[in-house]
Amino acid sequence: MIAYFGPQGTFTEQAARGLIPDGEFLPAETIFAALNAVRDGRAEAACVPVENSVEGPVNATLDGLTESTVLVAVAETILPVQFSVLVRQDASDIRTVASHPHALAQVRQWLATNLPEAEQVPTSSTAAAAQAVRRGEYDAAVTASVAAQHYELREFVGGIADLADASTRFLLVRRPGRLPEPTGADRTSLMAVTVNRTGALAELLTELSFRGINLTRLDARPAKTHIGQYRFFVDMEGHIAEPRIGDAVAALRRRCSVRFLGSHPRADHAPSSGEPPVGNEDFVAATNWLESVRRGESV
Amino acid sequence: MIAYFGPQGTFTEQAARGLIPDGEFLPAETIFAALNAVRDGRAEAACVPVENSVEGPVNATLDGLTESTVLVAVAETILPVQFSVLVRQDASDIRTVASHPHALAQVRQWLATNLPEAEQVPTSSTAAAAQAVRRGEYDAAVTASVAAQHYELREFVGGIADLADASTRFLLVRRPGRLPEPTGADRTSLMAVTVNRTGALAELLTELSFRGINLTRLDARPAKTHIGQYRFFVDMEGHIAEPRIGDAVAALRRRCSVRFLGSHPRADHAPSSGEPPVGNEDFVAATNWLESVRRGESV
The missing domain is CATH 3.40.190.10 (Periplasmic binding protein-like II)
Structure with a gap:
């Protein structure tokens, strides 16, 4: 399920x-x-x-x-993100348009141009808007096109979006x-909570950049106590099974509280950007060399 | 105005x-x-x-x-953030509670405990909810207490918040x-757009931390084109009139596109956290020294 x-x-x-x-x-x-x-x-x-x-x-x-x-x-x-405007089979005038506030925000220009007189009504989801139109509460819903089938509505117009991308x-x-296998085009996500100290975040990001690891996302979310206390959500290119990613994540774990949120293939199949200055094979070679030195072999 | x-x-x-x-x-x-x-x-x-x-x-x-x-x-x-639940003067049952989604989120536990049967209705603002209650569309609104006077409603309960702080x-x-004068407890805000390159954000934050400048906020907002392109909003302790803050902001400006969003007193009057390793007087002294060396005085 x-x-x-x-x-x-x-x-x-x-x-x-x-x-x-x-x-x-x-x-x-x-x-x-x-x-x-x-x-x-x-x-x-x-x-x-x-x-x-x-x-x-x-x-x-x-x-x-x-x-x-x-x-x-x-x-x-x-x-x-391409929306449809759904109406009842017998619809004529559109005086009210309902949808989730995120969806309304993403077709703001289209609504201003094409339905300038229609009142915009926020709902808890795009599908809740479709249900409300079905019940006759509002005239139109901005939704995913799939909702037309579920709720027996008619597509007044489809494929709309203010921003094509x-x-x-x-x-x-x-x-x-068990984690998904590395594919060479993966994403690793974690949440880090640092102490509120000058340079704490710069140090975390430098642990990653010194290892040639590119971020794909960094979000700060309030820790929900005082303003100024944050959780950082970090997405990086690579898989935690790779030596350099594992080394970096362990380095973060030494500096702060970390929750691992997953390693999985990227939907866009984009390989890591650029060649890292120090690759996975360098990490393996350095680890082997250190062990041999510690064994007294000094190769 | x-x-x-x-x-x-x-x-x-x-x-x-x-x-x-x-x-x-x-x-x-x-x-x-x-x-x-x-x-x-x-x-x-x-x-x-x-x-x-x-x-x-x-x-x-x-x-x-x-x-x-x-x-x-x-x-x-x-x-x-302390909300009031407003009702009409003659109210009895509360079957619907309207408010902005942010306000509903902040009294979620209170509503679950005290009005578990009431349907929650999202509106475009807390005041829009009060207006809708006044018009008889919903039974109760979650708002600022000041709204009771504007809309002739009765405070069913006041001072509610899931999180006291x-x-x-x-x-x-x-x-x-003309900028506000520095007070010794100021905040400087700017927006930075970096190229998407490994280490770019770490370098920006290191420019600040090496100068002993503490961040109070870092937010990444999508640049609204492709996923993975961001604007960074940075708030730091200090005033751009201070030599070390000015030096840091100029250093960021050399590395990326920067928009200055203001320097002003902090509402909590908190002074900068800790003594920076290099203070404003060190910046002034170093600049004067460099100029004298360049003049051939070599003091």
């Missing part, structure tokens, strides 16, 4: 079906509920959104991955276990 | 009145509209939320400060001009 942030007809369902084509699926009302279905064993994995190219990180996912027991990402997928990245997370 | 992110009765109005007690105030429908009222001269300053200790950065403010002409922060204030920081921004 694969839990996902539902209800039916969201982009997250579309992402989950793309990641596990022959799965059985369990919609969950919130991101926390989807993650907890994995924690308590009702689902073997959960699909949740983690990052959007326009709105940034999905806070509920970052918080949900760190505020209870450990879950690790084992796969990801990236979907282009907008996309959302989704994770498939499981309870800790 | 001071523009603020309205409508009337929001925490932002409360913050604006605290910053400019004798001001005239202009509510604006969005954060963008409040900022643009300053840009086009209708207001001399705008008050906008920038950071919340639970939800993190206010994306619309960060984007709004960087996606048009330059505005600079000249003051800040921090308000504790939750707070929001607000900025007062103006068009560029």
Whole structure:
């Protein structure tokens, strides 16, 4: 069973079906509920959104991955953000348009140009907007195209997006276990909590950059106590099974509190950017050399 | 005229009145509209939320400060987040509770304990929720206490918050001009855009930490093109008029694109953390020494 942030007809369902084509699926009302279905064993994995190219990180996912027991990402997928405007079969005027605030933000210009008089109504998800249109509460919903089938609505217009390149990245997370094999185009994610001291974050990032490791994302989330206390979410190119990535993650672990959030293939299959100054084979060679010196062989 | 992110009765109005007690105030429908009222001269300053200790950065403010002409922060204030539940004078049952999603998130536990059956309805602002309750659309609104007076509602309960220490920081921004004087407890803000290269961010942060400059905030916002392209928002302790802060900001400017977003007194009056290894007087002495050496005096 694969839990996902539902209800039916969201982009997250579309992402989950793309990641596990022959799965059985369990919609969950919130991101926390989807993650907890994995924690308590009702689902073997959960699909949740983690990052959007326009709105940034999905806070509920970052918080949900760190505020209870450990879950690790084992796969990801990236979907282009293209919305449909759905209406009832017999629709005429569109005076109200409902959707999740993130979705409304991503078609702001399109709505201003094409439906300038329509009132915009925030809902808890794009699918909740489709349901409300089905019930006759609002005239139109901005949703994933898949929602038209689930809720028997008509596509007034499809494929709309203010920014042609907008996309959302989704994770498939499981309870800790055997990690996916390295593929040469992987991503490793972790959460670090440092002391509030001058240079603490610079030192963490320098541990990575000195080893030629490129970040793909760095987000600071409040630790939810005082303003100025943060958790840092770091995504880097590479797999923790690689010697240089493992060496770097261990170095971070010596300096601060670290939670490992997964190593898995990148959805875009992009290999690591550039040749690192010190590669995996150099780490292996240096370790072997050190051991031989310590054994008194001094080669 | 001071523009603020309205409508009337929001925490932002409360913050604006605290910053400019004798001001005239202009509510604006969005954060963008409040900022643009300053840009086009209708207001001399705008008050906008920038950071919340639970939800993190206010994306619309960060984007709004960087996606048009330059505005600079000249003051800040921090308000504790304590909500009231407002109802109509004749209210009995509470079956629906409306508020902005950020406000609902911050009283999630309180609602689960005290109004577990009530449906939660997202609105575009806390004050919009109060207006909807006034019109009879919903039974209760989660808002700032000030809204009870504006909308003739009754406080069902006040002073509620899941986290006792939750707070929001607000900025007062103006068009560029004379900067506030340094006070010894200041904050400097800027936005940096680096090339996507291994170590680029580590180098920027090291420029600051080598000069003993402490960060109070670092946020990455998508540049809204491809996933993986970011703008970094950096807040640091100190004032750009100080030699060591100026030296650091100029060093960043040599490495990447930088937009200065203001130097102003900290609302918490906290002095810089710790004694920097190299202080302002050392910067002045070193500059004077270099000039004398170049003049051939070699002192």
